[in-house]
Amino acid sequence: SAAEKGGYDHFMLKEIHEQPKAISDTLTGRISEDGTKVVFDEVQWPAGFASEIDRIHILACGTSWHAGMVGKHAIEKLTRIPVDCEIASEYRYRDPIVSKNTLMVVITQSGETADTLAALRQAKEQGTRILAITNVVGSSAAREADDVIFTWAGPEISVASTKAYTTQLTALYLFAGWLAQERGSVGAAEVPALLTDLRDMPAKAETVLETSPAIETFAKQWSSREHAFFIGRGLDYAVSMEGSLKLKEISYMHAEAYAAGELKHGTLALIVEDIPVIALVTQDDLYEKTVSNIQEVKARDAFVLALAWSGDTEIGKTADQVIHIPRVNPFLAPIIAVIPLQLLAYYASVARGNDVDNPRNLAKSVTVE
Numbered sequence: 001s002a003a004e005k006g007g008y009d010h011f012m013l014k015e016i017h018e019q020p021k022a023i024s025d026t027l028t029g030r031i032s033e034d035g036t037k038v039v040f041d042e043v044q045w046p047a048g049f050a051s052e053i054d055r056i057h058i059l060a061c062g063t064s065w066h067a068g069m070v071g072k073h074a075i076e077k078l079t080r081i082p083v084d085c086e087i088a089s090e091y092r093y094r095d096p097i098v099s100k101n102t103l104m105v106v107i108t109q110s111g112e113t114a115d116t117l118a119a120l121r122q123a124k125e126q127g128t129r130i131l132a133i134t135n136v137v138g139s140s141a142a143r144e145a146d147d148v149i150f151t152w153a154g155p156e157i158s159v160a161s162t163k164a165y166t167t168q169l170t171a172l173y174l175f176a177g178w179l180a181q182e183r184g185s186v187g188a189a190e191v192p193a194l195l196t197d198l199r200d201m202p203a204k205a206e207t208v209l210e211t212s213p214a215i216e217t218f219a220k221q222w223s224s225r226e227h228a229f230f231i232g233r234g235l236d237y238a239v240s241m242e243g244s245l246k247l248k249e250i251s252y253m254h255a256e257a258y259a260a261g262e263l264k265h266g267t268l269a270l271i272v273e274d275i276p277v278i279a280l281v282t283q284d285d286l287y288e289k290t291v292s293n294i295q296e297v298k299a300r301d302a303f304v305l306a307l308a309w310s311g312d313t314e315i316g317k318t319a320d321q322v323i324h325i326p327r328v329n330p331f332l333a334p335i336i337a338v339i340p341l342q343l344l345a346y347y348a349s350v351a352r353g354n355d356v357d358n359p360r361n362l363a364k365s366v367t368v369e
């Protein structure tokens with residue numbers, strides 16, 4: 001009913017707008033009073049385990065897997081532990097290499113995804129310690145994992161996942177910081193500043209929501225197309241994958257996410273006049289490289305919508321249109337960079353007259369293998 005949707009036309013739009021509060025709820029109680037330490041009382045590892053971990057396997061499906069890709073970056077950067085992030089339905093069938101010093105992290109909004117649970121159960125048989133990052137208290141993943149970090153996003157009704165993703169990211173950044181502090185990793189020195197930045201994210205997310213009208217206009221203009229591309233490097237590539245999935249899932253447009261540097265290895269053949277290319281440019285150390293990839297697609301007459309920091313006056317010289325988002329630490333960019341992409345998928349789906357909250361062929365929680 002309309003009341004359940006809090007005045008929004010769809011649950012998805014309501015959930016997109018709930019993100020500032022959801023991110024804030026994920027942070028609540030997990031930062032020490034002096035603001036310098038991550039607190040995870042819910043993670044009760046055997047003494048010494050934090051220092052003994054020598055590899056981490058992140059398993060998930062869909063949007064949760066995309067969150068895991070960002071988690072891999074974050075954990076490796078802060079702890080220097082090698083992290084593999086894999087689709088659960090692949091991992092479980094390939095005889096993965098694990099030891100007693102492997103930590104498995106499963107990410108699942110619902111806690112009921114069949115393939116993710118199967119990977120969890122397989123790891124359990126092998127004696128691997130399992131941490132679940134989930135949104136649903138009492139879910140199978142929450143009950144069966146050794147330790148659980150709840151995302152506290154509140155119920156997510158729309159099939160397209162939005163606030164679950166941004167809260168998973170928040171939980172993963174916290175976890176990466178916590179693990180660095182527990183192990184005394186070199187990266188631990190960066191954690192206090194990171195926590196200051198994280199506490200700022202709800203306000204930044206609120207500001208990003210103000211891009212809605214511009215995104216809606218763009219979506220209306222381009223929603224009759226059949227193809228779109230998302231490009232980026234590093235963390236921008238991880239977010240591109242999520243933007244592309246979201247657009248496919250609810251607008252039914254064909255979209256592909258490409259690591260910007262990989263375009264010339266095949267995909268450029270598909271870039272022709274007026275193909276929409278959404279380019280993410282939030283990673284300062286990769287800025288010039290990404291701009292040169294934008295030039296490559298512009299040379300084929302693509303239409304480029306760039307997602308860049310406020311204050312970036314350069315990017316408009318290369319891109320056709322720019323959506324500016326408030327500057328944050330680029331390491332945390334995924335939390336806010338995804339929001340315009342969620343809105344793009346939403347407004348494209350509405351423009352195409354689709355059933356936004358219940359896209360064809362899909363279920364909210366995939367409980368079959």
Ligand code: AGP
Binds near residue numbers: 062110113116
């Ligand atoms: C996201 O928009 C999708 N509906 C889907 O990819 C989802 O993230 C996936 O099925 C995993 O679900 P889970 O997080 O509940 O395990």
